[in-house]
C-alpha cells in the first residue's frame with residue numbers, strides 16, 4: 082500500500098514538473114492521480130474511489146474500461162494498427178456504416194477527424210466551399226473546440242485570446258433565466274431569440290453567410306436545453322436565406338441525451354453533424370463530420386481541401402465499432418433516457434425544492450446542469466463558493482463537472498439508479514454545508 086502511495090506521489094510530482102495542462106495557470110494546479118477505472122467508478126493512487134459524474138470531459142458515455150471496447154481495440158492491434166486515410170480499411174468502413182445507420186435519412190458519408198475541434202473545423206470548411214460564402218454565425222454561449230476556426234466560432238472566454246480568424250459573427254441564443262431579450266416565458270424567449278437571429282443575418286448580409294453553427298444543446302455553456310420551437314425556427318431561417326445549418330453534437334451526441342443525437346428531441350435535421358467524445362468514449366481519440374448527400378455529392382468532382390494523417394485511424398475506428406455495437410446490444414442509450422426521466426431528473430427536482438441556492442435544473446438523459454445562486458435570487462454563486470461545493474463532493478467520493486456557477490451532473494450512460502441516489506445524497510450534503518455557512 083505505501084509503495085502505491087509513494088508511486089502516486091511521484092506521478093503527481095512528475096506531472097507538476099513536466100506536464101503542461103490545458104486552459105490553466107500552471108502554478109495553481111493540484112491534480113489527483115487516477116490509476117484505475119471501471120464503469121462509473123474511478124480510483125486514485127491512494128486507494129480512494131469516486132463516482133465519476135463528469136464522465137471526464139463529458140466523453141466516457143459507455144463507462145470506463147468497457148470489456149467489449151477493450152476487446153475490439155486489442156483485436157485491432159493484432160490486425161493493423163495504422164494505415165493512411167487513402168486506403169480502405171475494414172474497421173473504418175464499418176465504423177462509417179454504423180454511424181450513418183444512426184443518422185437521419187440522407188446522411189451517408191463520414192469524414193473522420195481526431196476529435197471535436199477538427200470536426201467543426203472541417204464542417205466549417207465544407208460549408209464555405211459548398212456555399213462559396215465566408216461567414217459563420219455561432220452562439221456567444223458556446224464552445225466548439227481549440228483550433229483556428231473552431232475557437233473563433235466559440236463564444237465563451239476561450240475565444241478572446243485566440244481571435245485570429247476572419248468571418249466569424251456571434252449572436253445570443255435562448256436562456257430564459259438570464260434572458261438577453263427581457264422575456265418572461267419560454268415562448269417569448271424563443272420568438273425574440275429568432276427575431277434577433279434574423280436581424281443578425283440581415284445585418285451581416287445573407288449572401289455572405291455560409292452556415293449557422295450551433296451546439297444542439299449548448300454543453301459547457303450550461304446545458305441550455307432550447308425551447309421546443311427554437312431549432313426548427315433556426316432551420317427555417319437558414320432555409321429562407323440559403324444558409325447551411327451545422328449542429329455540433331460533440332458533447333450532446335451518442336447517447337448523452339438518451340438518443341443517438343440530441344437533435345432527435347427537437348424535430349430538426351441539420352446539413353452537417355459534427356461528433357467526437359461519446360462515439361467511442363475517447364478510448365482512442367476520434368471525431369468527424371456526418372455529411373448530408375447534397376454536400377457529399379458536391380465533392381464528387383471537386384477536391385475537398387482538407388485532411389489529416391490519422392483520419393479514420395484503425396484503433397479509433399475499432400473502438401467506435403466496439404462502442405456502438407455494445408451500446409446497442411446492452412440498451413445503453415435507453416438506460417440513459419430512463420435514468421434521466423426516472424432518477425436524475427426527478428432527483429435533481431427534489432434537490433431544487435430543498436435548496437434555495439438552486440435557481441434552475443436543466444437537462445435530459447444523463448446531461449444535467451444545476452445552476453447555483455445566492456439563496457432565492459438569480460445572482461450567480463461566487464467562484465470560491467462553487468469551488469467549495471465541488472471540493473466537498475470530491476472529498477466525499479463524487480467527481481462533478483463544474484463551470485462558472487454551475488455543477489454539471491453528466492455520468493456515463495451506464496449509470497445505475499443506486500449510483501444516482503448516492504451521488505445526489507453527496508451533492509445535497511455539499512449544499513447543506515454551503516447554505517449553513
Ligand code: PLP
Pocket residue numbers: 138195196197198199201224225226227296300301329330331332333357358368
Ligand atoms: N464541441 C463541443 C460541443 C465540445 O463540448 C467540445 C469539447 O468539449 C468540442 C467541440 C471540442 O472537442 P475536442 O476537445 O475533442 O477537440
